[in-house]
Amino acid sequence: MKPAIIFDLGKVLVDFDYSVAARKVALRSTKQHPDLQHFLSSSSILVRYESGLLTRQQFFDEMRQATGFTGSLEEFSADFADIFVPMEQMVDLHGELRRRGFQTYIFSNTNDLAIEHVRHNFPFFKHFDGYIFSYEVGAMKPQPEIYAAMEQMCGRREAELVYIDDRLENIEAGRARGWQTILQETPGKTRAALEKFLS
Numbered sequence: 001m002k003p004a005i006i007f008d009l010g011k012v013l014v015d016f017d018y019s020v021a022a023r024k025v026a027l028r029s030t031k032q033h034p035d036l037q038h039f040l041s042s043s044s045i046l047v048r049y050e051s052g053l054l055t056r057q058q059f060f061d062e063m064r065q066a067t068g069f070t071g072s073l074e075e076f077s078a079d080f081a082d083i084f085v086p087m088e089q090m091v092d093l094h095g096e097l098r099r100r101g102f103q104t105y106i107f108s109n110t111n112d113l114a115i116e117h118v119r120h121n122f123p124f125f126k127h128f129d130g131y132i133f134s135y136e137v138g139a140m141k142p143q144p145e146i147y148a149a150m151e152q153m154c155g156r157r158e159a160e161l162v163y164i165d166d167r168l169e170n171i172e173a174g175r176a177r178g179w180q181t182i183l184q185e186t187p188g189k190t191r192a193a194l195e196k197f198l199s
């Protein structure tokens with residue numbers, strides 16, 4: 001049986017740049033936060049949101065407190081989520097795997113604003129057999145709970161899974177469960193590493 005192929009989303013299928021969101025949010029903010037991007041990465045707010053501990057409204061309320069954002073939730077959502085660009089080589093590679101009959105899954109630390117945006121704007125995103133999102137599971141990679149959720153969803157374990165991610169700590173947690181793993185450095189290298197599964 002062909003292995004199932006598990007894709008991380010950010011920096012594997014879509015590139016993203018939070019500085020774009022930071023600039024847009026700052027344009028409608030009173031506090032002129034010196035570095036909103038730094039705030040997002042240094043405070044716990046995004047981790048709590050992506051762990052499912054904050055609803056969209058709660059995340060917005062906390063962001064509004066931190067930035068003095070003056071716009072609506074809808075305006076914030078548009079500013080915050082429009083940071084993604086599909087990585088065409090990887091989207092093509094995914095399409096090829098589908099044509100060859102592989103089952104494919106998305107496995108992502110993410111939030112509902114990002115997923116709503118990606119689902120709405122990028123047609124390739126519909127063509128997976130299943131999706132595991134941290135904010136729905138209530139755990140983030142590399143926590144074991146989210147890997148167990150992936151195994152349960154696809155009904156496969158250990159070497160029946162091939163997992164592609166750009167973060168070493170996530171890959172190592174997969175490898176510890178016996179998954180076959182590919183650390184994504186460039187789309188070309190990922191493609192080459194998948195070659196042995198394609199024949």
Ligand SMILES: [Mg+2]
Binds near residue numbers: 011
């Ligand atoms: Mg990633």
